[in-house]
Amino acid sequence: MLLKQISVFAENRRGAIMDITGVLFNAGVNLRAISIADTTDFGVVRLIVDKRKEALTALRENGMTVKETDVVALAVDDTPGAFHNALKALTESGIMVEYSYGFVSPIGEGATIILKCDDQEKALGCLTAKGFKLLTADDVKF
Amino acid sequence: MSYHMYNREAEAMPKEKLRELQSERLCEMVKRVYEKVPMYRERFDSMGLKPEDIKSINDLTKLPFTYKQDLRDNYPFGLFAVPMDEVVRIHASSGTTGKQTVVGYTEKDMKLWGEVMARTIGAGGVTKSDIGHISYGYGLFTGGLGGGLGSETIGCATIPASTGNTKRQVTILEDFKPTFILATPSYALTIAEYMEQNGITADSLNLKAGFFGAEPWTESMRKEIEKRLNLKAYDIYGLSEVIGPGVAYECECQHGLHVNEDHFYLEIIDPETGEPLPDGTEGEIVFTCMTKEALPLIRYRTRDVGMRIPGECECGRTFVRMMKPAGRTDDMLIIRGVNVFPSQIESVLMELDGIAPYYQMIVERTGNLDNLTVLVELTEDTFTDEVRKLEAMSKKVTDAIHSVLGIACKVKLVEPKSIERFEGKAKRVIDKRTQVNF
Ligand SMILES: [Zn+2]
Numbered sequence: 001m002l003l004k005q006i007s008v009f010a011e012n013r014r015g016a017i018m019d020i021t022g023v024l025f026n027a028g029v030n031l032r033a034i035s036i037a038d039t040t041d042f043g044v045v046r047l048i049v050d051k052r053k054e055a056l057t058a059l060r061e062n063g064m065t066v067k068e069t070d071v072v073a074l075a076v077d078d079t080p081g082a083f084h085n086a087l088k089a090l091t092e093s094g095i096m097v098e099y100s101y102g103f104v105s106p107i108g109e110g111a112t113i114i115l116k117c118d119d120q121e122k123a124l125g126c127l128t129a130k131g132f133k134l135l136t137a138d139d140v141k142f
Numbered sequence: 143m144s145y146h147m148y149n150r151e152a153e154a155m156p157k158e159k160l161r162e163l164q165s166e167r168l169c170e171m172v173k174r175v176y177e178k179v180p181m182y183r184e185r186f187d188s189m190g191l192k193p194e195d196i197k198s199i200n201d202l203t204k205l206p207f208t209y210k211q212d213l214r215d216n217y218p219f220g221l222f223a224v225p226m227d228e229v230v231r232i233h234a235s236s237g238t239t240g241k242q243t244v245v246g247y248t249e250k251d252m253k254l255w256g257e258v259m260a261r262t263i264g265a266g267g268v269t270k271s272d273i274g275h276i277s278y279g280y281g282l283f284t285g286g287l288g289g290g291l292g293s294e295t296i297g298c299a300t301i302p303a304s305t306g307n308t309k310r311q312v313t314i315l316e317d318f319k320p321t322f323i324l325a326t327p328s329y330a331l332t333i334a335e336y337m338e339q340n341g342i343t344a345d346s347l348n349l350k351a352g353f354f355g356a357e358p359w360t361e362s363m364r365k366e367i368e369k370r371l372n373l374k375a376y377d378i379y380g381l382s383e384v385i386g387p388g389v390a391y392e393c394e395c396q397h398g399l400h401v402n403e404d405h406f407y408l409e410i411i412d413p414e415t416g417e418p419l420p421d422g423t424e425g426e427i428v429f430t431c432m433t434k435e436a437l438p439l440i441r442y443r444t445r446d447v448g449m450r451i452p453g454e455c456e457c458g459r460t461f462v463r464m465m466k467p468a469g470r471t472d473d474m475l476i477i478r479g480v481n482v483f484p485s486q487i488e489s490v491l492m493e494l495d496g497i498a499p500y501y502q503m504i505v506e507r508t509g510n511l512d513n514l515t516v517l518v519e520l521t522e523d524t525f526t527d528e529v530r531k532l533e534a535m536s537k538k539v540t541d542a543i544h545s546v547l548g549i550a551c552k553v554k555l556v557e558p559k560s561i562e563r564f565e566g567k568a569k570r571v572i573d574k575r576t577q578v579n580f
Pocket residue numbers: 393394395396400455456457458459
């Protein structure tokens with residue numbers, strides 16, 4: 001199953017990211033993971049949160065530009081080569097990874113990797129078939 | 143098809159009769175200003191010109207020009223041709239540079255204003271059974287009170303909504319069901335945007351026509367407004383020095399704007415030489431207010447760029463049509479030697495799919511080089527999670543501006559609503575260059 005990631009547009013100015021985290025804090029939303037892609041002019045802040053609906057509403061009400069994107073959340077062991085094996089499986093199936101970031105797994109052991117691939121459904125099928133453990137919205141909710 | 147006209151007798155008057163009327167009115171006006179306005183008397187005298195030398199409208203070119211500077215030099219009431227006792231209204235437009243421009247109206251001028259504005263709105267099919275929503279600013283700006291006056295002259299129930307408080311304006315549009323609206327085009331889009339954000343569709347409104355002006359706007363913006371507010375959008379033109387809104391207006395054919403020529407005579411001149419240009423040639427718009435009592439200006443140089451459209455209009459009006467001004471020379475920027483009108487940038491943005499019409503131009507000088515930055519707001523529709531696509535979007539805008547204007551610029555995507563919304567006139571340009579020429 002794919003996980004919903006929230007992306008927020010941020011201008012390159014002081015406090016832009018803090019504005020985003022401030023809105024989420026006030027809405028009682030907990031961040032599970034955050035990654036920032038930046039260029040010289042702007043950034044895209046990518047978030048995995050516990051309360052998705054509340055986060056979207058609060059961000060929009062504060063005039064922010066948001067978009068939801070489906071991503072693959074992969075649980076891997078905290079051992080050398082674990083992530084490499086997943087990437088190898090995807091690459092062999094002709095899937096390209098557009099971006100990726102990781103965080104300490106909310107389920108306690110190992111790590112969680114967020115992946116955005118050019119063909120998300122195919123990536124999902126490939127990883128499932130290879131026996132990788134994928135996380136769902138429920139796993140990040142608790 | 144029969145075309146709507148508020149005053150058919152005047153608007154479709156035979157050409158020869160119009161010419162006669164113009165001659166008669168010009169001669170009378172010249173006598174009056176010579177007698178009453180010291181500046182004109184001095185100017186006539188120094189040219190050796192006597193009021194009797196003006197025998198018909200053909201003699202117009204013998205008369206001296208009036209410049210915006212003349213209004214400033216005679217600030218505030220020095221060019222008025224009547225004693226203050228006879229003035230019933232004062233308007234003023236805030237000058238971006240220097241003093242404000244002050245204009246006055248007698249009771250008869252107010253009637254004239256009502257008449258020409260009534261023709262403007264009437265051309266869009268408005269009759270006294272209509273309800274008018276006036277979203278131009280009420281106050282010193284001529285838009286609100288002038289627009290309202292036209293609506294009342296027709297006999298419409300008139301709502302002086304003025305600008306601001308968009309939420310309340312939308313409630314009025316929904317509940318009072320006005321059938322036409324007057325606003326700046328940018329404010330019309332602000333209203334449309336508010337409605338969309340709050341799930342209000344144009345179906346719940348009853349607007350059939352809108353009369354937009356007071357700032358430059360493009361054909362693509364017209365389509366956008368028509369689609370989003372579900373009405374027919376008319377372009378109107380005016381300037382406070384001549385009377386305010388009501389100088390020229392579109393008929394249902396929408397091929398140029400008919401000038402209320404029985405009161406305001408339009409010339410197009412070469413701005414360099416001052417020579418009149420033939421119909422169909424672009425030049426500076428010059429107006430003579432033949433019937434105004436309080437402030438009758440002779441050959442007023444508007445600094446707007448326009449054209450007299452040759453030929454007759456299908457609607458039956460005999461009044462000459464002028465091409466929508468390409469932009470005010472005041473708004474024009476010279477960037478690296480290239481003339482740029484903000485409206486050109488706007489056309490570029492409107493023609494690109496999925497680009498919001500909210501933008502701001504910032505001109506700066508680094509060393510000896512002018513740098514143009516165009517801020518463009520993102521919307522939820524245009525925003526994407528992929529950085530590459532956002533960068534491609536900026537590049538698309540940069541390329542389009544380059545191909546249209548021939549200058550390189552930097553496009554910066556900004557957060558929605560971060561560009562100030564102007565509920566009156568839009569200020570699209572921030573020129574940070576200090577004015578040092580040569
Ligand atoms: Zn016409």
